[in-house]
Amino acid sequence: MNKALSPSLYYTLIVSLGGFIFGFDASVISGAIGFIDVEFGLNDWQQGFVVSSPTLGALIAMLFAGAVSDAIGRRKALIIVASLYLISSICSALAPSYALLVLARFIGGVAFCSLIIAPVYISEISAPENRGKMVSVNQLNIVFGFALSYFSNYYFLQLSASELSWVKELSIDTQTWRYMLGLEAIPALLWLSLLFTVPRSPRWLMLKGKVDEAERTVKSLFDEHQAKAQLSDIQSSLEERSWPLKERLGIVVAKSMRYPLMIGVILAIAQQITGINVIFFYAPTIFEQSGVGTDAAFMQAVWIGLVNVAFTVVAMLTIDKWGRKPLLIIGLCGVILSMSVCAYGFKQATYQLDSEDIAELRITDNRVAAKLTTIENETFYSDVAFKQSLRDNLTEVEYDSLQQQLLNSSITMNAPLVLFGIIAFVASFAMSLGPVMWAMLAEIFPNQARALAISLVGVVNSLTSFLVQLVFPWELMNLGAATTFAIYGAFALISLILVVKLFPETKGRTLEQIAEELAPATK
Known part of the structure; x- marks a missing residue:
């Protein structure tokens, strides 16, 4: 162990490496999906399913993650998760068909249950005064993963266009997306190795009646005074006995759990229904809709990654000072305003293929140019009408291969305004829904049912994420970008009202104190 770091922080950094791999795994598809679409000839729903299939895997895994981590321990569960990430990354890179790619990504999605197991482990080895920051380290690693995936996608995109001999020898120019997805195997293998060095959770050990090992672990994590307080809190809350699964399920459905479960479910839905994973997973696609071109779209996605990292750091520095609820309120207000800006930006866009555009197209494909003369110089005031007109005049193959080029040529809009809205x-x-949700979920449930309750809330979170990602390509085609972003803004407004009216503040309290204070709320 690194003596320059506190034991809690050292183990937190190791465990939260899983957050980095999740972030990379989840968002690397944003750069690969265009290449995959061309290679396998996907329709809108298939494209959506390639992107969302990991979330479907996560949805199923969340049903069992809490019970499994309670049965075999947080550490052992995380080791299994790391193995799944490794298998998924290799199989995704080698997938020979659409079906096998979906299956490989589904397996990786099962590993997404690390999102609920890691925060539970981190919260159980952290002191109350630092718990918000410690759990936020996991979120920080998630956004580092997002950022690195955007950088690596941009790098592979540039590499694929180069004339370097080794690029062609390794087929990077023709199999770009396979390298994008396969890069994940490196951090996954590293994480798998490091997890064997972390101790088992002291609260889980106490749940299993392993009191001596729990005491040794607590004393290795904290100074004498903190260790004594932590042990006292754990022992009093658990009554020094193990709780069978049937009893823990009874606690989850008890009347005293209704209020914390309601808070958890609202957080889980709000985090996803406001569209964050659409931005992360479809970033280049969204920017291409504004007509900036493929290279610029990938570069702007890199800016998203950098901003995500910077403001996650802001959240880490303020979550234990300002509290969880103020951050949620500030962040949701920002989401409402920024989604309104994006909706306005796309609403003002117009689309027109003029004579010069058609003439330029004739150079490369005279047959397609002839088909589009029927809409030459016609102005469209919505992306839906324009794309439908293209589909009416072109075959599916022609539309898929030329859609982006035609959008770039025809669109007139304030692209910097949309970029500002998305970055905002x-x-x-x-600084709000990202880190605060996981911090609060690790705090609001009692020890005996924490993993199961978070697992239940994780299912709701994953289901919401899956549906949002799945329908996005359809929304973009049938509702348009402006309406889609307006919908996300409306959901953010509803979430803000619920947070203001219903949410408690949990900063600076022990897990046991929070559980005691929330339980009477239902009486």
Whole structure:
């Protein structure tokens, strides 16, 4: 162990490496999906399913993650998760078909249950006064993963266009997306190795009646005074006995759990229904809709990653000072405003293929140019009408291969305004819903049912994320970008009202104190 770091922080950094891998795994598809679409000839729903299939895996895994981590321990569960990430990354990179790619990404999605197991472990080895920051380290690593995936996607995109001999020898120019997805195997293998060095959770050990090992672990994590206080809190809350699964399920459905479960479910839905994963997973696609071109779209996605990291750091520095609820209120206000800006930006856009655009197209494909003369110089005031007109005049193959080129040629809009709106949205989310949700979920449930309750809330979170990602390509085609972003803003407004009216503040209290204070709220 590194003596320059506190034991809690050292183990937190190791465990939260899983957050980095999740962030990378989840967002690397944003750069690969365009190449995959061309290679396998996907329709809108298939494209959505390639992106959302990991979330479907997570949805199923969340049903069992809490019970499994309670049965075998947080550490052992995380080791299994790391193995799944490694298998998924290798199989995704080698997938020979659409179906096998979906299956490989589904396996990686099962590993997404690390999102609920890691915060539970971190909260159980952290002191109350630092718990918000410690759990936020996991969120910080998630956004580092997002950022690195954008950088690596941009790097591979540039590399694929180069004339370097080794690029062609390794087929990076023709199999770019496979390298994008396969890079994840490196951090996954590292994390798997490091997890064997972390101790088992002292609260889980106490739940299993392993009192001696729990005491040794607590004393290795904290100074004498802190260790004594931590042990006292754990022992009094658990009554020094193990709780069978049936009893823990009874606690989850008890009347005293209704209020904390309501808070958890609202957080889980709000975090996803406001559209954050659409931004992360479809970033280049969204920017391409504004007509900036593929290279610029990938570069702007890099800016999203950087802003995400910066404002997650802001959240880490303020979550234990300002509290959880103020950050949620500030962040949701920012989400509402930024989504309104994006909706306005796309609403003002117009689309027109003029004579010069058609003439330029004739140079490369005279047959397609002839088909589009029927809409030459016609102005469209919505992306939906324009794309439908293209589909009416072109075959599916022609539309898929030329859609982006035609959008770039025809669109007139304030692209910097949309970029500002999206970056403001990411900043608002990164300092609020991103880290605060996981911090609060690790705090609001009692020890005996924490993992199961977070697992239940995780299912709701994953289901919401899956549905939002799945329908996005359809929304973009049938509702348009402006309406889609307006919908996300409306959901953020509803979430803000619920947070203001219903949410408690949990900063600076022990897990046991929070559980005691929330339970009477239902009486």
